[in-house]
Amino acid sequence: MNATYKDVKSDILSKITSGHWQPGSLIPNEIELAETYGCARATVNRAMRELADDGLIERRRKAGTRVRASPIRQARFDIPLVRREIEDKGAEYRYSLASRSIETAPDWLRTRLQLGQGADALHLVCMHYADGDPFQHEDRWINLEVLPQARDADFSQVGPNEWLVSTIPFSTAEISFSATLADRALAEYLACDTGAPLFTVERATWFEGDANTFVRLTYRPGHRMTTRY
Amino acid sequence: MNATYKDVKSDILSKITSGHWQPGSLIPNEIELAETYGCARATVNRAMRELADDGLIERRRKAGTRVRASPIRQARFDIPLVRREIEDKGAEYRYSLASRSIETAPDWLRTRLQLGQGADALHLVCMHYADGDPFQHEDRWINLEVLPQARDADFSQVGPNEWLVSTIPFSTAEISFSATLADRALAEYLACDTGAPLFTVERATWFEGDANTFVRLTYRPGHRMTTRY
DNA sequence: GAGTGGTCTAGACCACGTT
DNA sequence: ACGTGGTCTAGACCACTCT
Structure with a gap:
């Protein structure tokens, strides 16, 4: 209960990295997750949006959210002076x-x-x-x-x-x-x-x-x- | 009026890139911006958060938001198979x-x-x-x-x-x-x-x-x- | 058509850091 | 102490896209 978006994000992340949710599989929708974690849908949405930005999941309206089959790996480099x-x-x-x-x-x-x-x-x-x-x-x-x-x-x-x-x-x-x-x-x-x-x-x-x-x-x-x- | 977070983000971005808001200068706070753009504070917040993620602005509680003096340049590379x-x-x-x-x-x-x-x-x-x-x-x-x-x-x-x-x-x-x-x-x-x-x-x-x-x-x-x- | 994510709102409370 | 950003909520409507 009272989960923050970070809680939700890290819990989902661990479900993915542990293999509990396999690559390609469908993740419950935002409403269900909100009930599961006892938080508002917007909170789940933010967690999921960040995971999508990180390239771990793939989201499509109507089709739902899936764990990426092959994660997009991206590296960030700082370009300092x-x-x-x-x-x-x-x-x-x-x-x-x-x-x-x-x-x-x-x-x-x-x-x-x-x-x-x-x-x-x-x-x-x-x-x-x-x-x-x-x-x-x-x-x-x-x-x-x-x-x-x-x-x-x-x-x-x-x-x-x-x-x-x-x-x-x-x-x-x-x-x-x-x-x-x-x-x-x-x-x-x-x-x-x-x-x-x-x-x-x-x-x-x-x-x-x-x-x-x-x-x-x-x-x-x-x-x-x-x-x- | 009825600005979306993308509207707000791109407007602020152009104010920065055009030099209208100089590096190091203080940006109006979220409440003022929300009034300016005629939207909710959460909308401004999302725009600003993304700009901060992109390394263009720097946000600190109480101190407010500033245009970065020297923008953090970061490049993202996809690491494909x-x-x-x-x-x-x-x-x-x-x-x-x-x-x-x-x-x-x-x-x-x-x-x-x-x-x-x-x-x-x-x-x-x-x-x-x-x-x-x-x-x-x-x-x-x-x-x-x-x-x-x-x-x-x-x-x-x-x-x-x-x-x-x-x-x-x-x-x-x-x-x-x-x-x-x-x-x-x-x-x-x-x-x-x-x-x-x-x-x-x-x-x-x-x-x-x-x-x-x-x-x-x-x-x-x-x-x-x-x-x- | 219907289900899903995408976004916005108005309000609230909290956390942090400057003063 | 107090002003700022950080986050959450409950609800709403919209946009996309699958069937």
Whole structure:
């Protein structure tokens, strides 16, 4: 009696994980569950909605609620600023700007960001250090048509990431992970051997339909991105 | 008037993304918002709760609700079965078992899974193909103390992943991504050059406190994992 | 048509944390 | 102490979709 939505959720969850309710099987409807747990239907509804969001059950009007046959496993990763990533490990963060130039966007970038022909872009290469050791190499392009103020921004002290976050805090992004080989330039930046396998993150972000930046982040050898679910 | 929680959510969202409500600023409380939108407080509450879940706002009792200064960026990845990953691309899936043996768990595995000394583990090496081309190499260890039935399972037709999902459908996991170099064996399995950079996923899963499996999945060169947020 | 989940309401009480 | 969000309730109506 007087069950909270958390009580209901965890009880149903345990019925599922224990195998008491088999994958694919039908779960009692909300009214029955409300009676079972002695609570309001809205309380059951919230518990069930969260379980559905977590990918454990599948709900359809009229057809009812079923335990997912093969649960949708999803992992969530926090995408922190490099500075935080480093400082959270208790290391000292240092940033440096390696190069800065204004270029007409190369073809691959125009394709990636859907830019017009001859569009100007600010090209930055930066390094992020943890306790003095190379941690991450950043190769960034900023769309000057959308962000003309980047032309006058000073990136020698503050990284473009932090500048961007304060300039356009909310945007949609496409992010992708892959493995790349250290070429000679990268090897020098990251103080590793040429040919080392490097974990790489690429991110393109948009704000209200316009692409504003593309960045390729390459981590020092051995870097791992970890999460639990 | 008669606003739904989706109306409220998207209106608040646009006030944030447009910069109308600056990062760090205080949002009106639920009662005021309910009056503004002409709906019940519960409706506003649901909208705000979802925005908080999405990492856009920060809520604290008594202190009120604020736009996050630096939004928590989080990406969600679906972790599909390889079979689905391949079939969803419209390619034909093929599986093969390369080796199967029962071994005492090596030290690194015992550490990773917190196994006792001399624990037996089933060691499987498998390949997953897309349209006949190598797609993913799977190096898996299954804890036989927890899953003794794996000893008699036939992994020649069905991959261990699918077997595990149907055997212990729900478990917690630790997953990590990295880049590794193709050694000679991997290069042969994946039909690539030795020294190629390979995207690698490692996953350890637990069920009710007991580790049941550890797997290292290595993708063919050039593989990317992509998502939007 | 009918059963199920999806959502809204008006009100209530509680839990937390700031002041 | 008090203001805010967190949650619950009992009831209502609606939207979807299966039969």
